[in-house]
Amino acid sequence: MNKTVKIALLLAGVSAVAACSKKAPEVLPPPPAEPTRTAEATPPPPPATRPTGPQVGSQEHFVGAVGNSATIYFDTDRFNIDSADAAALQAQSQYFMQYSSLTFTIEGHCDERGTREYNVALGERRANAAKNYLVSLGIDASRITTVSYGKERPVALASNQAAWAQNRRAASVVIN
Amino acid sequence: MKTLSYLIAALTLALAGPALAQNTDLGEPLAEGGQVEELAIEGEEELGPLRGTVTDESDWRDLGVAIPAFATDRDVPTPANANGTAALGREVANVITANLRNNGLFKPTGPNSLPRPAYDQITDPNWSGWSGRGAEMLVHGYVRARSDDRIVVGCYLYDVALQDELIREGYVVRPADWRRAAHKCSDLIYARLTGEDPFFDSRIAYIAETGPKDARVKRLAVMDSDGANHRFLTLGSATALTPRYSPDYSKILYLSYVDGNPRIYVYDIGSGKQTLVTENSSPTLAPRWSPDGKTILYSMSVAGNTDIYRVSANGGRSERLTVTPGIDIAGSYSPDGSKIVFESDRSGAQQCYVMDADGSDQRRISFFGGRCATPEWSPRGDQIAFTRIAGDFNVAVMTPAGRGLKILTSGWQDEAPTWAPNGRIIQFFRTTRNSGRSSLWQVDLTGRNERRLPTPVDASDPAWGPIRP
Numbered sequence: 055m056n057k058t059v060k061i062a063l064l065l066a067g068v069s070a071v072a073a074c075s076k077k078a079p080e081v082l083p084p085p086p087a088e089p090t091r092t093a094e095a096t097p098p099p100p101p102a103t104r105p106t107g108p109q110v111g112s113q114e115h116f117v118g119a120v121g122n123s124a125t126i127y128f129d130t131d132r133f134n135i136d137s138a139d140a141a142a143l144q145a146q147s148q149y150f151m152q153y154s155s156l157t158f159t160i161e162g163h164c165d166e167r168g169t170r171e172y173n174v175a176l177g178e179r180r181a182n183a184a185k186n187y188l189v190s191l192g193i194d195a196s197r198i199t200t201v202s203y204g205k206e207r208p209v210a211l212a213s214n215q216a217a218w219a220q221n222r223r224a225a226s227v228v229i230n
Numbered sequence: 231m232k233t234l235s236y237l238i239a240a241l242t243l244a245l246a247g248p249a250l251a252q253n254t255d256l257g258e259p260l261a262e263g264g265q266v267e268e269l270a271i272e273g274e275e276e277l278g279p280l281r282g283t284v285t286d287e288s289d290w291r292d293l294g295v296a297i298p299a300f301a302t303d304r305d306v307p308t309p310a311n312a313n314g315t316a317a318l319g320r321e322v323a324n325v326i327t328a329n330l331r332n333n334g335l336f337k338p339t340g341p342n343s344l345p346r347p348a349y350d351q352i353t354d355p356n357w358s359g360w361s362g363r364g365a366e367m368l369v370h371g372y373v374r375a376r377s378d379d380r381i382v383v384g385c386y387l388y389d390v391a392l393q394d395e396l397i398r399e400g401y402v403v404r405p406a407d408w409r410r411a412a413h414k415c416s417d418l419i420y421a422r423l424t425g426e427d428p429f430f431d432s433r434i435a436y437i438a439e440t441g442p443k444d445a446r447v448k449r450l451a452v453m454d455s456d457g458a459n460h461r462f463l464t465l466g467s468a469t470a471l472t473p474r475y476s477p478d479y480s481k482i483l484y485l486s487y488v489d490g491n492p493r494i495y496v497y498d499i500g501s502g503k504q505t506l507v508t509e510n511s512s513p514t515l516a517p518r519w520s521p522d523g524k525t526i527l528y529s530m531s532v533a534g535n536t537d538i539y540r541v542s543a544n545g546g547r548s549e550r551l552t553v554t555p556g557i558d559i560a561g562s563y564s565p566d567g568s569k570i571v572f573e574s575d576r577s578g579a580q581q582c583y584v585m586d587a588d589g590s591d592q593r594r595i596s597f598f599g600g601r602c603a604t605p606e607w608s609p610r611g612d613q614i615a616f617t618r619i620a621g622d623f624n625v626a627v628m629t630p631a632g633r634g635l636k637i638l639t640s641g642w643q644d645e646a647p648t649w650a651p652n653g654r655i656i657q658f659f660r661t662t663r664n665s666g667r668s669s670l671w672q673v674d675l676t677g678r679n680e681r682r683l684p685t686p687v688d689a690s691d692p693a694w695g696p697i698r699p
């Protein structure tokens with residue numbers, strides 16, 4: 055019973071991601087922070103006003119607006135922005151155009167299958183690739199900071215291709 | 231400007247949690263270490279020149295060494311041992327036994343299964359008794375509490391078959407440093423029997439890890455080469471990574487996220503204070519000392535491009551050594567300071583390169599398939615240890631010309647080799663698949679003698695310091 059619910063949630067999560075990013079991992083456990091949001095088939099458009107929802111300037115508001123586009127994913131040892139990443143960054147740029155006073159950080163991450171120091175440098179490269187793309191879309195560079203966590207902060211904890219694909223990422227985080 | 235400081239404050243908060251908003255992660259500084267004073271000690275006769283040194287490892291691998299408890303002239307109280315100098319003599323012999331056993335080189339027998347020699351037998355061994363026990367080498371020693379509260383340790387190595395003294399040395403230490411006398415004695419025995427340089431009297435800096443895989447706490451920690459005298463140097467509110475002891479043990483270079491970004495700090499062990507390696511807003515990583523301790527190599531990421539820089543250990547202007555697009559990191563000096571081995575992905579994947587210390591004449595040396603990362607030049611100069619990535623991650627060695635590849639380990643993920651002071655043993659850390667648990671290991675250059683180092687919690691990024699003065 056319980057297991058069926060979990061599988062259903064998992065499948066919903068997979069389809070939600072598959073719709074957004076062709077590179078996303080095949081098996082995607084729901085992120086711990088927003089378990090219900092992953093079940094939505096398509097992210098809702100940015101709400102202009104919502105009396106009881108998350109406030110503008112919070113990470114919840116940003117993720118509520120852009121959904122899975124808050125994070126982009128990379129191939130092993132790569133840092134290029136492909137078409138799926140570009141679409142996600144487009145969604146982010148629309149949000150940050152609309153809320154032009156917000157500043158945010160792009161966190162670059164790597165999977166565990168790299169040496170520690172190299173991964174700090176690679177995460178920095180990934181965060182900068184995302185930043186440069188957003189700047190090319192018209193976001194002022196001074197609004198964006200970058201930080202690399204290398205392989206030190208995984209979100210998927212298994213040691214397999216699916217988990218590593220989830221961890222090779224650049225996540226945008228709104229600073230309030 | 232104000233916004234910037236708000237940003238930094240916010241980042242610090244996010245990392246440290248609300249309870250630890252101060253911009254520091256440092257614990258109590260270490261007390262200054264004492265000195266080991268060498269002392270001429272009495273023996274049965276003057277020693278002649280050393281006889282032929284054993285260099286073929288097969289000859290001494292199975293050498294039986296008897297290490298009975300060290301004797302004492304008077305069993306008196308000492309701050310070094312609650313049960314007095316006689317008990318201390320037993321502990322000194324235990325430390326030496328563990329040192330010699332743990333490196334797989336000898337067959338030592340410790341004090342718990344051997345008769346204890348009398349004080350006057352230390353310079354006049356009971357030969358027939360020891361040869362009857364099958365011991366080939368015999369270690370004798372004594373512990374004496376001096377009137378100035380210092381402890382004198384005498385260390386003697388005898389060849390039982392020859393019925394002759396091979397070498398002796400005496401040490402004067404503060405009671406708190408008694409283990410150092412045991413390590414110096416171990417070094418004397420090891421060096422005399424193998425012909426290699428010593429390494430036991432040395433320390434290791436590393437990263438202590440606790441907590442679940444997605445919220446790992448990583449603290450800077452230090453310990454003696456045998457795991458004793460363990461201390462945490464940071465509190466764990468900020469992630470600490472990749473320490474390196476300075477050649478004189480006065481400072482530690484390491485990466486900390488204490489201000490929210492990865493930056494290299496120079497931590498002064500005596501004062502407990504730390505400074506940035508360079509006053510720059512860009513992330514810095516992968517610090518290394520020059521062999522003379524006067525220069526620091528580090529890498530800095532500017533707009534995603536990472537290059538190697540060098541700066542005087544006293545501060546001042548940094549000099550950029552690599553300019554190629556890509557990630558150039560992990561520079562490690564040759565022992566004479568004239569060359570630097572480093573890793574770069576300029577060819578498309580991590581490979582190892584050598585350049586002159588001023589950055590000129592950069593050339594790739596790794597051409598054997600797989601990737602080459604975290605190169606570390608041996609203190610002897612003849613080998614470069616590195617992380618070889620070919621499916622799994624393993625510790626390997628090659629010559630500075632990139633020849634003679636030898637893979638020493640076979641874990642799922644073994645990385646970040648660091649050399650023993652004598653260039654004969656390598657430590658590294660091993661990560662377990664799925665759990666992410668990490669531990670320190672060491673292996674000799676044959677690859678046959680591999681063992682896990684005991685640490686209080688999980689451990690990574692070992693950095694072996696030089697032999698202590």
